[in-house]
Amino acid sequence: MIQVKDLTFGYHRNKMNVLNDFSLTLAPGKVYGLLGKNGAGKSTLLYLICGLLTPKSGCVTYRDVDVRKRLPITLRDMFLVPEEFELPSVSLIDYIELNAPFYPKFSKEDMVKYLNLFEMDINIKKLDSLSMGQKKKVFMSFALATNTSLLLMDEPTNGLDIPGKSQFRKFIASGMSDDKTILISTHQVRDIDKLLDHILIMDNQHVLLDASTYEVSKKFIFMESDDAVLLAKSVFSIPSLQGSLLMLPNEDDRESEINLELLFGAVTTSPNEFYAYYQSKNQNEDESK
Secondary structure, eight states, X not given: OEEEXXXXXXXXXXXXXSEEEEXXXXXXXXXXXXXXXXXXXXXXXXXXXXXXXXXXXXXXXXXTEEGGGOOHHHHTTEEEEOSSOOOOSSOHHHHHHHHGGGOTTOOHHHHHHHHHHTTOOSOOSOGGGSOHHXXXXXXXXXXXXXXXXXXXXXXXXXXXXXXXXXXXXHHHHXXXXXXXEEEEEOSOGGGTTXXXXXXXXXXXXXXXXXXXXXXHHXXXXXXXXXXXXXXXHOSEEEEETTEEEEEEEOSSOOOXXXXXXXXHXXXXXXXXXXXXXXXXXXXXXXXXX
């Protein structure tokens, strides 16, 4: 669906490029998690994907159309939820009437359904009087109700309270379909870890990891233990109250839930050790076939 090819981008005030020869492919029917340190270029990448920024070189194509052309055929089928935004001093009904016509697949019924998931309703009189968390719930509900094939979200759970974060997970799951792609950029990894089909980790202007959650769970086990032998075998570890949180080679094809904090730490802190195992595991699997 989205092809990012050899993308180089830098802001005029900085001599260093934010992205350099950056390439990426996004397929339909998946929820992607985009992780990276502050300044890694996550937000910049989202704006480049939807055509709001112009790269120095390379291009982004959406269904083979250059997004920088800002053609109606692409604009009506993608939606960006930025980290920060403002809503006008109008009712939600008026907001929908003004903005829904730009999105042919918008569904008011879906909008009501998503608002209900957030324990809100459509009869809001003044959008600008809402709290930050409420504004985010309304705007995300509108975004998903547009039924665009591509939904980009930048730090969507910032500003949400604990119930809101739980509601967000149900919200994303309820709006997913085989022809939709959702890309979520976030630092709040615990808010999205159970939602993801695919994990993207970027740093130093490049993609460090581009793998499905299935691939990651086949290669690694995530657990908590105070066993010194397991600690010595771990690819990466973090101290915990019960000993250590461990990321271990999955030598017995066991199942475990992915700990995104551990995975992110392994990829960004100990990349050589991570890739040495990752590549050897790939080679072993290829030879067994």
